[in-house]
Amino acid sequence: xxxxxxxxxxxxxxxxxxxxxxxxxxxxxxxxxxxxxxxxxxxxxxxxxxxxxxxxxxxxxxxxxxxxxxxxxxxxxxxxxxxxxxxxxxxxxxxxxxxxxxxxxxxxxxxxxxxxxxxxxxxxxxxxxxxxxxxx
Ligand SMILES: Cc1cc2nc3c(=O)[nH]c(=O)nc-3n(C[C@H](O)[C@H](O)[C@H](O)COP(=O)(O)OP(=O)(O)OC[C@H]3O[C@@H](n4cnc5c(N)ncnc54)[C@H](O)[C@@H]3O)c2cc1C
Numbered sequence: 001x002x003x004x005x006x007x008x009x010x011x012x013x014x015x016x017x018x019x020x021x022x023x024x025x026x027x028x029x030x031x032x033x034x035x036x037x038x039x040x041x042x043x044x045x046x047x048x049x050x051x052x053x054x055x056x057x058x059x060x061x062x063x064x065x066x067x068x069x070x071x072x073x074x075x076x077x078x079x080x081x082x083x084x085x086x087x088x089x090x091x092x093x094x095x096x097x098x099x100x101x102x103x104x105x106x107x108x109x110x111x112x113x114x115x116x117x118x119x120x121x122x123x124x125x126x127x128x129x130x131x132x133x134x135x136x
Pocket of ligand 1: 083105
């Protein structure tokens with residue numbers, strides 16, 4: 001055995017547990033190139049970007065943004081789930097949020113069971129429109 005030296009732990013770029021507003025991207029956003037659409041909405045709200053596990057596993061977003069049993073458990077004032085179905089492992093990480101808005105093209109998506117508001121829409125159309133409204 002040989003001592004090679006110390007390496008600093010990878011710095012977390014975000015601490016979602018402290019965020020008051022989180023806007024999360026799910027597989028429904030379609031591809032990595034669409035992540036900036038959700039990040040722009042998060043910024044317009046003054047919040048942080050979150051993500052579901054498939055988005056992280058695909059390398060679209062860093063793991064430090066993952067919400068759920070194998071990510072972070074969060075309880076912001078506002079949680080916006082964009083193209084997220086509402087699997088139990090995701091819900092476990094965010095269902096204690098004060099107010100939950102889900103944007104999903106499927107009106108029967110399980111996320112609707114925990115959402116205070118379910119917007120049935122294509123998130124790639126709705127999110128930019130909402131961002132533009134917020135930016136006034
Ligand atoms: C041991 C274990 C641990 C796990 N840990 C986690 C975890 O920590 N976090 C986590 O998130 N998952 C975790 N998972 C995975 C989890 O089971 C789900 O597979 C995952 O949460 C699904 O992610 P999703 O909702 O983004 O994708 P999907 O389930 O594929 O849902 C995509 C949603 O997007 C909608 N959609 C599609 N296109 C559009 C559009 N254009 N506009 C609007 N809506 C659209 C669809 O209707 C659908 O509801 C774990 C699984 C296991 C087995």
